[in-house]
Amino acid sequence: IVMTQSPATLSVSPGERATLSCRASQSVRTTLAWYQHQPGQAPRLLIYGVSTRATGVPARFSGSGSGTEFTLTISSLQSEDSAVYYCQQYHDWPTFGGGTKVEIK
């Protein structure tokens, strides 16, 4: 299953909303996770099962969607949210999207 993320880069001002998209080449139902990856750090699980936040993830991160279209929303962007964000499906052999880089404007 091919995962496609858009946009490749997103520039958002602090306090504004960031909306990241992820599309699957076929339905993955609700088997979708999101990760945050900051330079020099281990990737961090943010969300699994489309919308369940992992332990310790701030409430400003939320996920939605089903089937082939998914969204990660950061409701009020903080400076520490600058990172690359990846989606991953696990309906079949796990595969990842190419990532969206979120920059602070």
Place this chain on the structure above:
Amino acid sequence: QLQLQESGPGLVKPSETLSLTCTVSGGSISSSDYYWGWIRQSPGRGLELIGSVSDRGSTYYNPSLKSRLTVSVDTSKNQFSLRLSSVTAADTAVYYCARHGSMTLNWFDPWGQGTRVTVSS
């Protein structure tokens, strides 16, 4: 707090075998009812699941790598390992180890920091 740390050579010659080990601390691999995975990231292929192993040694391999791949677990050392034979420049990547979310191949949490492996003579 569960932590994972990759270790192994940073440089491997073409046609040789890449060997990496992931050491788990803050928890036990055995009787954990989780799968443990190896993921790599390269500019050309992005993030790619290589293979996963359970604490009992059951494995799942990426079909594109299966003929060259061995993933194993050593519960006495709280480690699991990756061996990839006949490497080429296409195997140059950052290699991560991670735990799956449960006893199936689902999400990954937590991840190690990653180790960069270059295939070059």
